[in-house]
Amino acid sequence: GEKIIPNLNGYHRIIQNQVPIYIKSEQPDWFIPTPQADRFLCLYQQSDTLSQAIHTYQDLYQDENIDYKVGQLLSHLSIKKAENYQGRVHYRSPDSLKECWFHLTNRCNMDCGYCMFENYRIKDKELTKEQIFNVIKEGYQLGVRIFYFTGGEPLVHPYFREVIEKILSLPHTHAVILSNGKKVSRFSSWLSTISKKRVHFQVCKL
Known part of the structure; x- marks a missing residue:
């Protein structure tokens, strides 16, 4: 099913042929995560805060480098909110x-x-x-x-x-x-x- 990730401004998770795809419908932005990244993002989706998701992941998977990996993951995601589209003429007159x-x-x-x-x-x-x-x-x-x-x-x-x-x-x-x-x-x-x-x-x- 399709779910929106909190605090990431509009990424939706969909499954296509058993492959998770994260799509930001307001912008031309999408990515396919590694299985590890997908597991974390699903936890994040169910958590109240980022810290809570990290601690839960550490407890479940005993990954001491999760802080660094999460930082790398989030640095590649577009968290800037999309501006209201004002029509093609506004951008290319x-x-x-x-x-x-x-x-x-x-x-x-x-x-x-x-x-x-x-x-x-x-x-x-x-x-x-x-x-x-x-x-x-x-x-x-x-x-x-x-x-x-x-x-x-x-x-x-x-x-x-x-x-x-x-x-x-x-x-x-x-x-x-x-x-x-x-x-x-x-x-x-x-x-x-x-x-x-x-x-x-x-x-x-x-």
Whole structure:
């Protein structure tokens, strides 16, 4: 069963596959004690004071070094009470963006069974060049330097090349294309002229 240890601010003892685990649910903190440490902590749980638990343990197990061992054990435990969680924004206030993802088009030249996107047959659903350029501009101003492109198949978008060139015209940017690779040869001459350090392909196919 689950019990809370007094004076240790929230550690709970649970048994998982016959292994005792002590978890502090208010913080990312847990540990698995040695059998000896677990025996002591169980005694401590039933005692009024730490001294009483130590004396009881000495009487039961004739361990003359228990004071030192308990000191070592408690020094590794977090006894500081967790502060009230004030929300992610309090700890990590986003002052800029790092990346931007585009779903360029619903169209695709393959029909992969594992693909999560099922609406590729809706032919008229894709971003216009103006929409893409506007988001690139806005994203760059907000700090984006890595732009990702998915679909559908990004390479079938009619303005794919212009979109990548737009990104490369901005300093310190990178483009990452998630593609099945079947249309890459169509752009081979152009791809040979652009920076391989700034344009990256991730090829996904059966």
